[in-house]
Amino acid sequence: MGFFSAIKKMFGGGEPSKETGKEIPSERPSAPSEQPSDVTLETDSRTSIQASVPDLSTSAAATPLPAAQPTDAKDDSDADLTLRLREAEPRLSAWLAVILEDVEEAGELLWRRLLLLLRSLDAPQDEAQAFVDEFRDWLERMEYRQVEEFRSELQYRLALALDLEDEEDERSRLFVKISNGLSRTREQFTRGLEALFAGHGELDDAFWEEMEELFIMADLGYEAALELVERLKERARKEKVTETVGVRKLLMDEVEEIFRVPRHIVAVNPPEVILMIGVNGVGKTTTIAKLAHRDRMQGKKVMIAAADTFRAAAIEQLQVWAERAGALFHARAAGSDPASVAYEAMDRAVRERVDVLYVDTAGRLQTKVNLMEELSKIRHVLGKKHEGAPHRSVLVIDATTGQNALSQTRLFKEAAGVDELILTKLDGTAKGGVAIAVAMQYHLPITYVGLGEKMEDLRPFDGGDYARALLGQNSQSEA
Template sequence: MGFFSKLKRFWGGAETPAPEEAGKRDAAAQPETQVSPEESSGDALSDDAPHDTASAEAEQADIQAAAQRGGVAEQPHAAAAGDAEDMPAAATPQAAQVAQQAADAAPVWQTELTLALRGAEPRLSVWLGHVLQGIDRAGDELWDRLLFFFRALDAPADEASAFVGNFRKWLDDMEYERVEDFRSELQYRLALALELEDEEDERNRLFLKLSEGLTRTKEQITRRIDGLLSAHKQIDEAFWEELEEILIMADVGYEPAMELVGRLRARVRASGSDDPALFKELMREELEDIFRTPRRIAAINPPEVVLMVGVNGVGKTTTIAKLAYRARLQGKKVLIAAGDTFRAAAIEQLKVWADRVGAGFHSKGANADPAAVAYEAMDKAVKEGYDILFVDTAGRIHTKVNLMEELQKIRGVLGKKHPGAPHRSILVIDATTGQNALSQTRLFDESCKLDEIVLTKLDGTAKGGIVVAVAMQFGIPITYVGLGEKMEDLRPFDGRDFAQALLGSD
């Protein structure tokens, strides 16, 4: 569980810090410089109080000591929430006066929002609903509320300011003003920035998005399987023959379809029942096993180097931008290298994306040696302290031997400059290409040893069965799927969620 996930649990009342920990947090919460009431997060004590510095520090020490003696863990924002009267009896009258003055100086909305947040269900979407209450357009009120929300979670001020600044720039670039146009993007960014992406609420949003993206594939597979189950009173040979046809038509492919049917036959026999009503649950379990991949070593010698490969037109450039975007939101310093030197337009496009997501950019212009671009970018990443380097490569036809050999050259150059690089080689596949994706995966894996696969355009195809085929034949982890055009639409892939979204629940 991430740092902010722990805070979230505490916010909901599941954890109560020890008195001495509370005292330390209170001391750390005091701002070093004077701030205006508008900038105050509603802390019980602030430097707005009309006392000299020494006096204020002494009174704060009295409060902390009293809290420790009384066994009370005072939170910095408690007075702003209307709890000033609940101060320990041991607190001095002067300290109580200071706290009350700070609470009175806080804007009314801060007090109301604090009360709403403290009483809310501890879920990001619920918290965000309170933050956005009464706001329908972007503006100063929204920025103030977001900054307050970060402070309420004890997030560092510089991270909060950077988050708001980046989001404002994105809104300007996209020309969004209404909250309804950017709310989902805001929640997505907050989930990444606050380490809440693995929380139940965010997973529910992902599941809904995945289900919507698989609509056309479900029409091709699920509807036909439902018809198959209703037409048979038992799972017999005719049942299996019809299932084979359904899978092949859904672009699972002949060989993968035969293998999947064989594994399902074994699972049905092991269950001891030939009741069709049980079949979908058994198939969900089998798909989960297919997508389950062995654990691997995630440790790297920084900076992390990611080599992006794929044929023309699969969405590789935008995938790089979306992955860089995720990394930026997670606080990483990102560099993108334009290794596709065959097309000047590709370099320009990647530069535009790098600027949009706030990443560094390196290129040598059109017709330059791609390996030289990779070498110089690697040197730049090491010297300038980048956390992650994405190396683009030219979209190439996977049957061109000379171009595939060039990928090996790029890998060799990266490894020579930075031992262990590239740490990840990611193949981008267009899900709409169906069976051609299998030959692409095979040849790219032979050429540059793939570590991951990203499937794009899953929302626009009825051929989603290719996801199953790729996983069965190669065992290469599918890490992300593209479910739309927006930045937030590149989502982590979860085999269990995929099986559930594809087959539904009984």
């Protein structure tokens, strides 16, 4: 749950509350505080704390803050801003528009406004301050100054913290992102489809054959292409579609259906343990960092274990990411036994009452046999230390590898077990069609997609959005 989720209650479902501070629950989860890497934290991030209900008329008496100083809330401009926030549409983007008005770059004005926004939304002061401090540190590390450089990340962080990711606003932002990421795939695919529809009026054998070729070219592979055409024929028969133009809708429905793989729900006894697997260079480490970032923004306590002990540089890379995300980190020197690292990390994660443990694994072992043996050893020790662990084995696949994704999935599924897939590097590839093939052949859910190298570029996968983005529909409104 987002740590400012109380605001949902305030603004939930309709008119913004005109009486800020009146409909506030007395308890809420505490904010994620900065967790320096490799430091034992005694606090449990799930502990509820007593809310200190801010009263803007008296908050001048608030404790002074270490970094960005809150302004005197009696200040006229602040009162005016608070009023405008209350009057704004109860949507994140609307609130953001209000506080970013006249703000061009990072600085005191921005920190003040952010604190004001968070406090107006009844975030306890220390949580608001932690949010602002973390964000300011991040901007410094990234060397971003202009609002346009960080607006999107700021909105993403607020959405996660406020538990507003399902909001329509965020969903359409995600759709635009997926749609942009898939533009090259779509371009190729829709051009082929248009030509196909233009060249044939009726659903005859020649039409279906050409469609099959088109699917093969879109990186579905032979088997999946064949199967997809069969399914479309069946749909056309059932729905009595006889003209080629009607096939677009059938295709959209079918693709959406393919992605509707039931998600496996496992009863989790915390810490939830997630094992990241996949071949060399697909994006395992980066994806762990992005997932950890999401979890941290949602107030979870996270640990990352470097069970990729193959190169010293890989361990250092992971440590840097862990620090950036504010996650605990567990590693041993390069060349150590990966299973021992996993075992120790598991032990520590239980003792330190971590919510989520990510185990990063190597992608580059000399032989497949080695890789698979090592993975099963890691799985074994995790399960020995903590019942049910790993709760999820996530196979990371690089979308740019196209057809190769299919053989990787088969190999890992057979040898190591795979519960779900994350598809990375969808931005800019023309091979996004491979997602269909993998989901169709292996009946595995795709849970997230990587749409770029930034922290906010990992987003939950939505089959419907993906189908629409792939097949050239520009809006999700018709959904």
